[in-house]
Amino acid sequence: MPKSLYLANPYGFSLQQKNTLLPVIKSILERLGAEVWEPFERNNQIDFSKSGWAYQVGQADLQDVRDSDGTFAVVNGCPPDEGVMVELGMAIAWNKPTFLFRDDFRRCTDSETYPLNLMLFTGIPEQNWKDFYYTSIEEISSPDKALVKWLKEAG
Secondary structure: OOOEEEEEOOHHHOHHHHHHHHHHHHHHHHHOOOEEEOHHHHHHHOOOOOOOHHHHHHHHHHHHHHHOOEEEEEOOEOOEOHHHHHHHHHHHHOOOOEEEEOOOOOOOOOOOOOOOOHHHHOOOOOOOHHHHEEOOOHHHHOOOOHHHHHHHOOO
């Protein structure tokens, strides 16, 4: 049975990013053997014309983060998307394996070590943290990095 991977990302808010960037990342993760839980796709069943839709979306995303085996988070921006940060925080608090994707070259930190807020790195090991940090689309499928190794481990 494939491991489920929650794909925390802000790409669903932009039609261009939803149609160009999101499918590429999702496809790579699926080819690696992950069952990808993409929140914008999974929340299509919610009726956005009804009152309370925002609460329903938040609760559905919270449940998916809780129920997934791990989280792959797109952390572009300075600062990264606040919803992605909350989802990543939940995953870290629940001790889920977390993997960070940032192909944004800007540093967004006051740390000498990490390119982003140090709290985003609390869910990954101190040593070899770069194995859990991806800076290009091509790097996602690297067999030398943590994601491929984790997906191959028995569940």
